[in-house]
Amino acid sequence: MASVGFIGVGNMGGPMARNLLKAGSAVKVFDLSAAAVKACTDAGATAVGSAQDAAKGVDVVVTMLPAGQHVRGIYLGETGVLAAAGKGTLFIDSSTIDVDSARAVAAGAEKAGMLMIDAPVSGGVGGAEAATLTFMVGGPDAAFAKAKPFLEAMGKTIVHAGGPGNGQAAKICNNMVLGISMIAVSEAFALAEKLGLDHQKLFDISSKSSGQCWSLTTYCPVPGPVPTSPANRDYKAGFTADMMLKDLKLAQEAANSAGAATPIGAQAAALYEAYTTAGNGPVDFSGIIKMIREAKR
Numbered sequence: 262m263a264s265v266g267f268i269g270v271g272n273m274g275g276p277m278a279r280n281l282l283k284a285g286s287a288v289k290v291f292d293l294s295a296a297a298v299k300a301c302t303d304a305g306a307t308a309v310g311s312a313q314d315a316a317k318g319v320d321v322v323v324t325m326l327p328a329g330q331h332v333r334g335i336y337l338g339e340t341g342v343l344a345a346a347g348k349g350t351l352f353i354d355s356s357t358i359d360v361d362s363a364r365a366v367a368a369g370a371e372k373a374g375m376l377m378i379d380a381p382v383s384g385g386v387g388g389a390e391a392a393t394l395t396f397m398v399g400g401p402d403a404a405f406a407k408a409k410p411f412l413e414a415m416g417k418t419i420v421h422a423g424g425p426g427n428g429q430a431a432k433i434c435n436n437m438v439l440g441i442s443m444i445a446v447s448e449a450f451a452l453a454e455k456l457g458l459d460h461q462k463l464f465d466i467s468s469k470s471s472g473q474c475w476s477l478t479t480y481c482p483v484p485g486p487v488p489t490s491p492a493n494r495d496y497k498a499g500f501t502a503d504m505m506l507k508d509l510k511l512a513q514e515a516a517n518s519a520g521a522a523t524p525i526g527a528q529a530a531a532l533y534e535a536y537t538t539a540g541n542g543p544v545d546f547s548g549i550i551k552m553i554r555e556a557k558r
Contacts, residue, residue: 262287265411266315266322267306268335268342269356270297273382274325276389277355277415279304281323283392284414291315316342316350321411323353328507329362336366343373351407352377355396357508360426360433360515367400367425376404379425380412381432385499393417397435399427433515436508440529440546442476443505447550450483454554460485482547496548503542506533 263286267278270292278301282288288306291314292298298308309315312335316322322342326332332354336343343352352370354363354377363379370377378400388394394416398405405421412419422431449472453463464486468478480499481487491499509530516523536549 263321263411264319265289266291266309266317266319266342267301267325268292268312268315268322269325270294270301270306271325272386273389274323274355275300276386277323277325277394278306280389280392280415281411282306286321286411286414289315289319312342313340313345316346318347319350321351321353321408322346323411324356326354326356326358328356329358332356332358332366333362337369341369343369343375346375348374350375351404351411353380353408353411354378355380355382357381357432357511358429359511360429361518363399363429364426376401376407377425378404378408379428380408381428382416383432383435384416387499388416396420397422397428397431399423399425399429399431401425429511430515433508433512436505437512437523437526437529439476440505440509440533441525442474443480443482443547444529444532444549444553446472446474446476447482447547447553450550451554476547480547482550491545491547492550496545496551498543498545500546501542502533502537502544502546502549505546506530506537506542509533 265281265286265288267288267290270278270290275297278288278290282305289309290298290301290306291309291312302308367377378398380396380398382394382396384394392415395418396412396416398421422428460483481490482492484492491497512526513530536552
C-alpha cells in the first residue's frame with residue numbers, strides 16, 4: 262500500500278484525496294479548513310497538523326493550492342515540504358499556477374534530490390469526484406512514470422506535456438481557448454435571441470457545423486439544449502467565473518513573459534474581470550452570457 266500526503270483538500274483536492282483512498286493508498290491530509298479535513302477523515306484519511314507533517318514518512322505528496330505564492334511557500338525554504346520529506350519522495354503539484362513558480366519549485370525539488378511533476382487538472386469538481394480528470398503533466402520522464410499510477414486513480418486522461426512547467430503551460434493555453442470560446446458562444450446566442458432564432462435551432466445547426474466546440478456542445482450557456490450544463494441550474498458553478506479569470510490572468514502573465522501576442526485572450530480577461538467585479542465571481546463562468554445580453558452596442 263502506498264502512503265500519500267495530501268495538502269489542500271478543498272473542492273477539488275478533497276475528492277482527489279478520497280479517490281486515492283478508494284484506490285488503496287493510505288492518505289494523510291492537511292488543510293486550513295476543518296470541514297474539508299473532516300470530509301476526508303470520514304472517508305478513511307488521517308488528519309495531520311501541518312503541511313510538513315503531511316510530507317513526512319510518505320511515498321508521495323500531492324498539493325492542490327490556490328496560487329503560485331502558496332506553492333512556493335509550502336515547498337521552498339527550511340520549513341518547506343521539500344526539506345521535511347524523506348529522500349525519494351515523489352511530489353505532485355496539481356495547483357493551477359504561473360509557469361515561473363512551477364519551474365522555480367521544480368528546480369528546488371531537483372536540488373533537493375526529489376522527483377516532482379506539475380500536474381494541473383481539467384474537469385472541474387464533477388471530474389474530481391468521478392475520477393475522470395485530465396492531468397496535464399510537466400516534469401522528467403522518471404517522475405512522470407512514477408506518478409502515473411497515482412494520477413490514474415484520480416483521473417481518466419493523463420498527458421505528459423514535456424519538462425517542468427509544461428503542465429501549467431498546457432493548462433493556461435487550454436483555458437484561454439475555453440474562456441474565449443465561451444464568450445463567442447454566448448455572443449452568438451445573444452445575437453440569435455435578438456434575431457428571433459430559437460436556442461435549440463441554433464444549437465442543432467452549430468453543433469453539427471463549423472461552430473462546434475466544447476463550450477457549445479458540452480457546456481451550452483443557455484438552458485435547454487444540453488440538460489447537464491449549469492445554465493439549467495441557474496448557473497450554479499461547476500467552474501466559477503473567479504477561477505476562469507484567474508486562468509486568463511495567468512495566460513496573460515505568461516504571454517507578457519514570453520513576448521507572445523494574445524489580443525483576444527486579453528479581451529476575454531477584461532470581460533471576465535468586468536463580470537466578476539459586478540459580483541458574479543462565484544457564479545459559473547458560462548453565466549457571462551447574462552452580461553453579454555445586457556451590453557449596449
